[in-house]
Amino acid sequence: MLDIARPFSDFTRYADADTERQVTRFLYAEARTLDREAYEEWLDRFIDKDIRYWMPDMETRRRDDRRGAFCYGEAAYFDDSWDELHVRVKRYNEPSAWADNPATRHAHLISNIEVFETDDPQLVAVCSAFTNVRNRNETDQDIIHGRREDVLRRHGDGFKLSRRRIFIVQNVLLSKNLNTFL
Amino acid sequence: MCEHDQCTSHAGQKPDMRPVYPKAGSYPHFAKLVDTQKAQVDRKVFHDQEIYEAELRQIFGRAWLFLAHESQIPEPGDFLRTYMGEDNVIVVRQRDRSVNAFLNSCPHRGNRVCMVDAGKKARGFICNYHGWSFGIDGGLRGTDGKVYDSDATFDKGSIGLTPVAQIASYKGLIFATFDPDAPSLEEFLGDFTWYLDVMLDNDEGGTEFIGGAIKSVIDCNWKFPAENFVGDILHAFWTHQSGAQAILGGGVDLGARYDELAFQASVYGHGIETNLDKVGNTRTLGYPELVDYVFSRQKAMADRLGEVRARMVGAVSSATVFPNFSFLPGQATFRVWHPRGPDKIELVVWTLVNKNMPEHIKELYRKGVMMTFSPAGVFEMDDGENWEYSTRVNQGFVTRQQPLHYALGVGTRDDSRDLPGIIHKGSLNDANQRLFYTRWAEFMRFDNWHDLQNGETAPPQRMAQRQAAE
Numbered sequence: 001m002l003d004i005a006r007p008f009s010d011f012t013r014y015a016d017a018d019t020e021r022q023v024t025r026f027l028y029a030e031a032r033t034l035d036r037e038a039y040e041e042w043l044d045r046f047i048d049k050d051i052r053y054w055m056p057d058m059e060t061r062r063r064d065d066r067r068g069a070f071c072y073g074e075a076a077y078f079d080d081s082w083d084e085l086h087v088r089v090k091r092y093n094e095p096s097a098w099a100d101n102p103a104t105r106h107a108h109l110i111s112n113i114e115v116f117e118t119d120d121p122q123l124v125a126v127c128s129a130f131t132n133v134r135n136r137n138e139t140d141q142d143i144i145h146g147r148r149e150d151v152l153r154r155h156g157d158g159f160k161l162s163r164r165r166i167f168i169v170q171n172v173l174l175s176k177n178l179n180t181f182l
Numbered sequence: 183m184c185e186h187d188q189c190t191s192h193a194g195q196k197p198d199m200r201p202v203y204p205k206a207g208s209y210p211h212f213a214k215l216v217d218t219q220k221a222q223v224d225r226k227v228f229h230d231q232e233i234y235e236a237e238l239r240q241i242f243g244r245a246w247l248f249l250a251h252e253s254q255i256p257e258p259g260d261f262l263r264t265y266m267g268e269d270n271v272i273v274v275r276q277r278d279r280s281v282n283a284f285l286n287s288c289p290h291r292g293n294r295v296c297m298v299d300a301g302k303k304a305r306g307f308i309c310n311y312h313g314w315s316f317g318i319d320g321g322l323r324g325t326d327g328k329v330y331d332s333d334a335t336f337d338k339g340s341i342g343l344t345p346v347a348q349i350a351s352y353k354g355l356i357f358a359t360f361d362p363d364a365p366s367l368e369e370f371l372g373d374f375t376w377y378l379d380v381m382l383d384n385d386e387g388g389t390e391f392i393g394g395a396i397k398s399v400i401d402c403n404w405k406f407p408a409e410n411f412v413g414d415i416l417h418a419f420w421t422h423q424s425g426a427q428a429i430l431g432g433g434v435d436l437g438a439r440y441d442e443l444a445f446q447a448s449v450y451g452h453g454i455e456t457n458l459d460k461v462g463n464t465r466t467l468g469y470p471e472l473v474d475y476v477f478s479r480q481k482a483m484a485d486r487l488g489e490v491r492a493r494m495v496g497a498v499s500s501a502t503v504f505p506n507f508s509f510l511p512g513q514a515t516f517r518v519w520h521p522r523g524p525d526k527i528e529l530v531v532w533t534l535v536n537k538n539m540p541e542h543i544k545e546l547y548r549k550g551v552m553m554t555f556s557p558a559g560v561f562e563m564d565d566g567e568n569w570e571y572s573t574r575v576n577q578g579f580v581t582r583q584q585p586l587h588y589a590l591g592v593g594t595r596d597d598s599r600d601l602p603g604i605i606h607k608g609s610l611n612d613a614n615q616r617l618f619y620t621r622w623a624e625f626m627r628f629d630n631w632h633d634l635q636n637g638e639t640a641p642p643q644r645m646a647q648r649q650a651a652e
Contacts, residue, residue: 077557
């Protein structure tokens with residue numbers, strides 16, 4: 001469940017409607033926080049201290065290639081702990097982070113949300129899809145689509161993100177950088 | 183196209199399917215766009231489509247280009263797909279354990295025969311169009327159906343994937359050229375191998391790439407990132423102030439002995455700038471354990487490479503092998519800037535480690551490169567926009583008539599140090615960029631390798647020998 005290298009597979013028990021609504025609100029609030037580049041707040045409110053935040057590079061492989069499109073421990077865009085995410089956030093906080101000054105205009109669109117119960121009552125498994133739009137300067141625009149597999153942990157009345165696996169649909173990242181979180 | 187009687191005389195003969203390797207020309211009017219006297223580079227070289235086409239012919243059609251690390255394809259049939267310029271090639275380990283590379287294009291209708299990034303133990307490659315199949319040696323093995331069996335002109339043995347003209351390795355790095363007349367890889371690299379060894383030979387066990395590669399697209403001319411790595415540490419202080427602050431809590435530090443130690447070296451347009459500060463680049467990866475590791479190896483590395491190069495392994499430093507293969511010592515990132523027209527590149531990034539490194543050290547290098555020189559990395563994130571706008575502004579007709587300043591460090595040539603190549607004092611210098619563009623101009627001007635290997639960018643000993651002979 002908390003092994004970042006293991007894919008979601010056979011979750012069959014949907015969470016109840018209240019949990020699903022709570023999780024949906026969590027993900028939308030997280031997206032809105034990222035849209036306004038409130039990265040410190042994102043870490044504090046949404047990210048659990050034991051976070052593993054992983055986004056592998058997506059290789060094009062034959063269907064019969066057992067390695068598949070990605071492999072934990074190889075090249076990745078992110079494979080971060082909380083402290084490592086925080087290093088990236090510290091860069092955003094600098095006025096000389098030129099790729100973000102002037103500010104990038106963000107839209108994190110989240111959809112296809114499915115919430116499942118797990119064997120651990122403290123944890124829920126969440127699948128979602130995203131469209132990420134970044135626009136800068138005059139006409140610079142980057143759009144990334146992908147899917148996420150999240151594990152959320154209950155904290156009091158709410159949740160925090162404990163695991164996130166991010167799979168984009170691009171092989172070559174069709175952008176000059178990735179100045180956001182997905 | 184041809185006389186009718188000649189056509190009929192060809193009837194029934196086998197088509198000539200031998201590989202064609204392009205011949206170079208000479209473009210002196212493009213070469214003049216680099217003015218070494220005035221230390222200026224004409225902005226047309228970042229914009230003009232005709233110049234770009236000449237680059238594909240003169241540079242990417244002739245130079246030795248980086249393909250892969252030996253460790254990526256260890257077993258026979260292991261392969262990966264990459265580019266030489268805009269030409270897609272398959273690099274594949276042969277049954278005798280040598281490596282060959284072929285154009286990824288079926289000789290029937292030209293379709294790609296390999297669509298995937300890489301694979302293990304392939305027996306061959308099959309074109310999806312008409313089912314022509316090729317062995318890992320590039321030879322045509324068969325076709326779909328039997329229609330060719332009764333065709334007397336069909337000579338299977340004379341048809342195959344076009345191999346590169348020459349392929350060779352230097353200490354684990356595989357390069358190839360489309361030019362049968364090109365000198366050997368080691369001659370092409372010249373004395374720059376002395377600097378490559380800093381990364382490739384600081385340990386007896388040799389090196390390997392960590393699996394996978396990060397690929398991205400930047401809308402810039404390929405020469406901007408290549409010149410950035412060949413000698414532009416100057417930008418680090420301003421461009422990367424935010425990344426340095428995030429990781430180090432302060433600015434980039436060139437070390438207390440900068441005036442005494444820092445230099446740029448250039449050989450045939452290949453160049454490195456370094457500060458001999460031991461761990462400045464490694465420190466920026468953000469893991470103190472890596473810094474301790476590099477320090478712990480200083481003596482072993484000095485025994486192997488000498489004191490100077492042992493100081494280079496982790497130092498604030500950057501390098502480019504002409505034309506488009508770059509790396510950062512200390513940060514262990516190796517990358518190719520594939521050209522995609524005058525205003526676009528595809529960047530491919532790998533992490534190089536010593537095979538003998540402990541696994542947790544390799545893992546920290548993997549993570550360190552991801553944190554720094556990767557699309558979401560705190561340093562690389564701020565590079566792309568600079569190169570994109572340095573390129574894009576030249577769409578302005580008047581803008582691109584304006585001079586660019588490449589004159590930092592004119593007059594800093596230093597022949598007093600016992601180091602290979604053309605040496606300039608101080609790493610904060612445009613010297614290597616000037617020599618990179620001088621090399622570019624040599625490739626534009628010269629149609630033969632004798633001139634290419636004996637021009638202004640040749641190492642000083644070579645020039646001395648030539649002058650003595652004359």
